[in-house]
Amino acid sequence: MKKILVPVDFSKHSEYALEVAAQIAKEKHMEICVLHMIGLSESVLSKNEAEEYKEAKYYMKLAKKRFKPFLNKEYLKGIKILQLVQNYKIFSEINAIVKELNMDMVVMGSHGVSRARDTFVGSNTEKVVRTCEVPVLVIKQPRHNFKLNALVFAFNFKDEIVQTYKRVKEFAHFFHAEVYPVFVNTPSIKFLSNTSIEEKLIYYKERFDIKEKVAVYNDTSVEKGILNYAEKMNADGIAIPTHGRKGISHFLKGSIGEAMANHANIPVITFKTNT
Structure with missing residues (x-):
């Protein structure tokens, strides 16, 4: 860069x-x-x-x-x-x-x-x-002493996330940062069982060669879960995919990336997906 x-x-x-x-x-x-x-x-x-x-x-x-x-x-x-x-x-x-x-x-x-x-x-x-x-x-x-040593990455079980994951890895490599992927399990969307999560993790790790351990964090919302996990990991930043929704779709579905960019106090890095 x-x-x-x-x-x-x-x-x-x-x-x-x-x-x-x-x-x-x-x-x-x-x-x-x-x-x-x-x-x-x-x-x-x-x-x-x-x-x-x-x-x-x-x-x-x-x-x-x-x-x-x-x-x-x-x-x-x-x-x-x-x-x-x-x-x-x-x-x-x-x-x-x-x-x-x-x-x-x-x-x-x-x-x-x-x-x-x-x-x-x-x-x-x-x-x-x-x-x-x-x-x-x-x-x-x-941020008078800005650093980016630890980067939490919001992971989900969708194929589109893999391309974003690769971009996040490249970005982190440029800053010599460690990436900590996390999947937030919430009751508000569709709460997954431990067995289901384990099966999905094995599938994604094997198919897409994901090296890092993907943590699972339970919380009341994806946004809160990411923020709380980032605090737990003492992260310097949060990496989020954003869909670039517009119009009615944007207002109804929103975007975790945009919400995080607005509401997180630590630095947020967004990566626009192609979907």
Whole structure:
């Protein structure tokens, strides 16, 4: 991996993400692209071409001026940084930047959301997590000494998880981290017997050559189980697959990955599946 994308809105949570990105970039000799989205309104874009250009130029210039104090940080010294201002209004468009500039990962700050807002509106972080094709590292608190030695991976008994597992392993290898897969057994979905779980574990380990021991953790929900197991293992981060659901399907079924990105206090790394 060579390039990190950091979307910023100049908030303190953006700074948390930027500092973590800087620590990774220094250790792994990577570049950082700092992206600010100005999101001009339709009223601006509906003006005649000359007026539109003039106003857009003004907002672009204003945004670039804000970069100077924001990027004047000691921890950024010696890192190659690209400053980018784009007129995007929705955060799902960040994936276009990822592909265009060949970004390898996204580091993004998040303040989380309330349950009500999470259900009906979602957050900017969710939109990135749901659409981004590279790993998204979500940071919610200051991490002055960021490390990723132990990574809990949310495992389930679906064939689609295997490809994500391989990506998580590659990501963990890059950080020299240990991966701890865990299956959360819950009564709310379909509680599996010990025999059933053992049979499934044997099947997946043999068919897909899974080396790590897959732990089984019983809890009232998948989200709580992952968080509690991560705390038990003293994990530095949680790796979660996300399906990228949209529309009605997203609202009805939700996504554990998006929920975790919003509600976990430790860093969460999401990996978009192809389903």
